Amino acid sequence: MTKMFAVSKQSRFRLCGLLAVGALATSAFGAQAPAPRIQAEPNSAQMSLLKGSLHPFAQAQYQVGRMPTDTQLHGISIVFNRTPAQQADLKQLLADQQNPSSPLYHHWLTPQQFAARFGMAQSDIDKVQLWLQQQGFSIDSVSKSRNLIRFSGTSGQVEQAFQTQMNYYNLGGQKLFAASTALSLPVAFAATVANVGNLSNFRPRAQYVPINPRNVRAQFTSAQSGNVFFAPGDIKTAYNVNPLINAGNDGTGQTITIVGQSAVAITDITNFQNAAGLPNKAPTLLLMPGTGGSLAVAGDQGESDLDLEWSGAMAPGAKVYFVYTGSSQNYNVFDSIQYAVDNKIGNIISISYGACETGISSSTATALENVMSQGAAQGQSIISASGDQGSTSCSGITSYTIAQQQALSVNYPASSQYVTAVGGTEITSANDVSGNQYFTAANGTTDANPSVLKYIPEVAWNDDSSQYGLSSTGGGVSTLFPKPSWQTGVPGIPADSHRDVPDISFYSSPNNPGYLYCTGDKSDWSTSSSPVQTASCNSGFRDSSSQLLTVAGGTSFAAPIFAGILADINVSAGYTEGQGLVNPALYTLAANSAKYSAAFHDITAGGPSGTAGVGNQCLAGSTYCSSSSGGTTKYATTAGYDLATGLGSFDVAAIATIWPPMVAPKIGTSTTVAASNVAPTINTNDTFTITVTPVSGATAPTGSVTLIIDGGPSLGGSTTTATLTASGSSAVATYTTQFASTGAHSVIAQYGGNTLFASSTGGASVNIGSSSSGIGTFTLAGTNVSVTRGSQGSSTITVTPAGGYTGTVYLDFTTSNNSALTNLCYAFTNTLSSGQGSVSVTGASPTTTNLLFDTNAADCSSSSTGVGAQPGGRTFHRLGNLRSVAQNTRPSGPSRGPKPVPAGFALAGLLMAGFLGRRSRKLRALAMVLLLGSIGLGISACGGGVSGSSSISNPPTGTYTITLIGQDSTTASIAGSTTFTLTIQ
Numbered sequence: 001m002t003k004m005f006a007v008s009k010q011s012r013f014r015l016c017g018l019l020a021v022g023a024l025a026t027s028a029f030g031a032q033a034p035a036p037r038i039q040a041e042p043n044s045a046q047m048s049l050l051k052g053s054l055h056p057f058a059q060a061q062y063q064v065g066r067m068p069t070d071t072q073l074h075g076i077s078i079v080f081n082r083t084p085a086q087q088a089d090l091k092q093l094l095a096d097q098q099n100p101s102s103p104l105y106h107h108w109l110t111p112q113q114f115a116a117r118f119g120m121a122q123s124d125i126d127k128v129q130l131w132l133q134q135q136g137f138s139i140d141s142v143s144k145s146r147n148l149i150r151f152s153g154t155s156g157q158v159e160q161a162f163q164t165q166m167n168y169y170n171l172g173g174q175k176l177f178a179a180s181t182a183l184s185l186p187v188a189f190a191a192t193v194a195n196v197g198n199l200s201n202f203r204p205r206a207q208y209v210p211i212n213p214r215n216v217r218a219q220f221t222s223a224q225s226g227n228v229f230f231a232p233g234d235i236k237t238a239y240n241v242n243p244l245i246n247a248g249n250d251g252t253g254q255t256i257t258i259v260g261q262s263a264v265a266i267t268d269i270t271n272f273q274n275a276a277g278l279p280n281k282a283p284t285l286l287l288m289p290g291t292g293g294s295l296a297v298a299g300d301q302g303e304s305d306l307d308l309e310w311s312g313a314m315a316p317g318a319k320v321y322f323v324y325t326g327s328s329q330n331y332n333v334f335d336s337i338q339y340a341v342d343n344k345i346g347n348i349i350s351i352s353y354g355a356c357e358t359g360i361s362s363s364t365a366t367a368l369e370n371v372m373s374q375g376a377a378q379g380q381s382i383i384s385a386s387g388d389q390g391s392t393s394c395s396g397i398t399s400y401t402i403a404q405q406q407a408l409s410v411n412y413p414a415s416s417q418y419v420t421a422v423g424g425t426e427i428t429s430a431n432d433v434s435g436n437q438y439f440t441a442a443n444g445t446t447d448a449n450p451s452v453l454k455y456i457p458e459v460a461w462n463d464d465s466s467q468y469g470l471s472s473t474g475g476g477v478s479t480l481f482p483k484p485s486w487q488t489g490v491p492g493i494p495a496d497s498h499r500d501v502p503d504i505s506f507y508s509s510p511n512n513p514g515y516l517y518c519t520g521d522k523s524d525w526s527t528s529s530s531p532v533q534t535a536s537c538n539s540g541f542r543d544s545s546s547q548l549l550t551v552a553g554g555t556s557f558a559a560p561i562f563a564g565i566l567a568d569i570n571v572s573a574g575y576t577e578g579q580g581l582v583n584p585a586l587y588t589l590a591a592n593s594a595k596y597s598a599a600f601h602d603i604t605a606g607g608p609s610g611t612a613g614v615g616n617q618c619l620a621g622s623t624y625c626s627s628s629s630g631g632t633t634k635y636a637t638t639a640g641y642d643l644a645t646g647l648g649s650f651d652v653a654a655i656a657t658i659w660p661p662m663v664a665p666k667i668g669t670s671t672t673v674a675a676s677n678v679a680p681t682i683n684t685n686d687t688f689t690i691t692v693t694p695v696s697g698a699t700a701p702t703g704s705v706t707l708i709i710d711g712g713p714s715l716g717g718s719t720t721t722a723t724l725t726a727s728g729s730s731a732v733a734t735y736t737t738q739f740a741s742t743g744a745h746s747v748i749a750q751y752g753g754n755t756l757f758a759s760s761t762g763g764a765s766v767n768i769g770s771s772s773s774g775i776g777t778f779t780l781a782g783t784n785v786s787v788t789r790g791s792q793g794s795s796t797i798t799v800t801p802a803g804g805y806t807g808t809v810y811l812d813f814t815t816s817n818n819s820a821l822t823n824l825c826y827a828f829t830n831t832l833s834s835g836q837g838s839v840s841v842t843g844a845s846p847t848t849t850n851l852l853f854d855t856n857a858a859d860c861s862s863s864s865t866g867v868g869a870q871p872g873g874r875t876f877h878r879l880g881n882l883r884s885v886a887q888n889t890r891p892s893g894p895s896r897g898p899k900p901v902p903a904g905f906a907l908a909g910l911l912m913a914g915f916l917g918r919r920s921r922k923l924r925a926l927a928m929v930l931l932l933g934s935i936g937l938g939i940s941a942c943g944g945g946v947s948g949s950s951s952i953s954n955p956p957t958g959t960y961t962i963t964l965i966g967q968d969s970t971t972a973s974i975a976g977s978t979t980f981t982l983t984i985q
Contacts, residue, residue: 251315257346314564387474424508
């Protein structure tokens with residue numbers, strides 16, 4: 001349970017005054033708060049179809065049965081769209097942020113500022129949440145950007161609420177689930193919804209190609225076989241990265257976030273760093289809250305390993321984060337991106353997954369673009385692999401017809417207008433030998449690491465073959481998105497009015513020459529012939545037993561490599577807070593012929609033989625190719641831009657010298673979070689040390705950090721602030737808390753910066769092992785309570801174990817008249833942010849705790865969340881809409897979020913911002929009058945009333961039956977209940 005703070009009534013008044021000032025600042029920075037869009041109360045009797053919501057793969061011919069109606073589905077999402085006015089405003093903002101002549105040039109929004117300008121009104125969020133609760137769903141979270149609600153329930157509730165049916169499908173031997181029809185929503189808010197997501201477990205696929213089934217037994221530069229492979233030192237030499245790193249531009253102060261959908265083992269990254277001669281620097285792992293337990297998934301684990309290894313290798317000074325989803329299979333890597341953007345984790349985000357555009361419903365595409373555009377507005381550079389299936393990105397998806405698989409298509413998110421798409425190149429077979437002018441000559445049986453001597457000329461990656469199928473760089477024309485304004489000015493860009501992919505390219509072939517990496521993912525090991533690989537990188541890059549290497553290729557390598565290179569460029573050019581979408585800069589530089597020839601490598605040939613004009617057209621024969629997918633006609637490499645390799649690759653040192661520098665950059669900072677115990681026990685204190693360090697100079701940063709614990713209140717966690725104290729050239733704060741449930745827990749620290757120092761984000765995770773014995777059971781007992789109306793009383797709860805039971809018991813309750821007791825305040829001795837209680841049973845003896853009832857409604861009605869912190873540190877929750885017993889399986893509950901800022905705040909803010917800088921005394925006086933009036937309204941809105949006011953009524957007198965429910969935190973079948981009475985006199 002997170003640490004709570006007492007707030008007196010006097011302090012609440014002071015806090016509301018501060019909130020008023022904060023609202024003024026927010027209004028001055030951006031536009032007026034969003035106006036309510038939902039005018040009527042949602043009514044399930046009046047429904048409207050959500051167009052584009054049927055998953056493309058949910059086809060009748062693949063159905064294999066209906067999903068049981070009691071199947072639990074967690075983290076379902078409703079994503080809201082933007083109004084035309086908001087979308088136009090965002091488009092203009094993004095243009096201004098990339099326009100050097102604009103006063104908003106590279107002035108990025110925080111997630112909170114983004115919400116205030118482009119999110120939904122809080123009253124709209126409240127109405128949708130209420131409707132969801134009326135359908136039996138429990139609310140999991142509301143995004144900080146106020147454009148997404150996550151909720152949980154059963155498949156039967158989904159079917160009834162959205163007028164559909166949940167079915168299983170057999171696709172390529174996989175049993176997957178999805179809604180069988182387009183969804184329906186209440187007419188009252190249907191027009192505000194972009195998508196209802198997480199109702200299927202169809203997942204994007206990783207864009208890497210393991211070397212299997214070929215048996216790899218070569219040395220990096222081998223006298224025996226002549227094969228060579230890329231290690232980090234080779235790429236730094238080939239693309240001339242070393243001059244930047246040697247000059248101190250090594251990514252220090254930058255944060256790179258890798259997103260994934262599988263757990264990884266830190267030992268794999270450490271082994272890679274040791275084998276490559278890199279300093280040991282472990283990434284910070286952040287499991288997205290609410291997505292289940294940490295789980296390694298074959299195929300996805302290897303993908304994330306190589307992403308983490310190669311991004312960090314290119315920017316050894318950068319802080320690397322790994323945001324990933326857990327065991328709940330209806331989450332995927334796109335949810336990881338949403339979480340990283342919503343919490344602004346990383347000023348560079350790299351994704352090596354993709355879904356062919358044909359496989360994404362139009363509503364899903366709209367929802368995902370909302371996330372990508374938010375990241376761009378926040379200064380986050382999002383980089384995506386373009387794909388490994390050439391010009392036919394749907395190839396290999398067995399749910400498609402042959403014609404659909406062979407049709408021209410591109411991958412998303414590479415095709416997004418807010419993403420840099422990275423394609424693939426390779427070196428020719430003539431240059432892929434040891435001892436020539438590009439590689440170190442063989443030295444007996446000793447591995448040469450690195451072995452590349454200089455830049456090796458590139459051709460488009462196209463290793464298509466009739467034996468192994470497609471293996472070539474993804475690229476082509478988007479059918480979902482129009483051509484962005486910045487994709488112009490370079491010879492070769494098609495005049496097609498569509499977004500073209502990719503933007504740039506780097507080495508990607510698994511064969512010419514292939515990349516080394518380290519992974520515990522056995523599906524990536526070479527097992528097709530003897531000797532069989534039994535480990536990865538336990539002897540340098542080799543398996544000590546078989547001497548085999550772990551080798552792969554794909555644009556999955558190119559994307560994280562560019563992410564690391566961009567971190568180095570950011571440092572060199574002074575972008576201490578990131579530079580958002582970098583495509584405008586890339587295309588502007590390439591449009592200058594002199595700069596293009598000086599810094600870029602134009603790709604005009606392709607394939608292992610280096611044939612002129614060969615691009616990513618299908619060359620694997622009739623089994624994989626059709627006339628529509630190209631043969632020798634689509635897509636060829638050409639001078640300048642082409643749809644196989646984009647603008648080509650570049651000399652990093654050369655492009656850094658011409659990259660537009662940041663004007664008047666702030667001093668970069670790095671925020672780190674360190675836990676005193678990375679594996680604490682339940683309900684024991686753990687102290688987190690937050691350190692904000694300047695990249696340069698001896699002056700310590702000042703201010704405070706915002707701490708987000710377990711995703712914040714909307715995910716069952718909490719938020720707080722901690723003041724920084726100077727410690728040498730760094731600034732330090734500490735935060736002590738305890739957690740009441742097993743599994744992974746996270747603490748994210750956001751330093752907002754100031755006029756001198758740049759903002760930065762850091763985080764740490766801890767893991768509490770399951771303490772449940774998984775056996776036995778327990779009984780509950782509670783003492784009766786009698787209180788005078790307006791006062792407090794406590795029930796002693798006793799948990800008695802039997803049959804060897806030990807573990808953590810979550811406690812919750814319902815009453816015989818929830819409606820009458822809506823304003824009843826309550827608190828368990830150990831209260832989770834959701835309002836549930838927690839008690840740890842460690843032995844055979846009974847364990848007691850307390851449930852405190854407070855019948856003074858004002859003690860829990862001081863905010864719209866129904867949570868009030870009272871003297872003595874006690875935090876009360878309002879009974880409100882209690883969850884049903886069936887929904888008490890996880891520590892989460894309804895979160896209505898803060899009340900909307902009164903309109904007077906926005907008006908006074910605009911007046912203050914617009915008039916105080918002028919010379920008119922009358923206007924300044926008018927602004928001050930409105931400001932004072934707004935603060936008065938704000939105090940009322942913040943709950944400044946007292947018990948007995950007309951707006952807050954205490955629970956009525958009477959005797960009520962309390963039903964207490966207990967459930968083991970990890971084994972749902974171990975549960976118990978009891979009843980007692982609450983009498984209010």
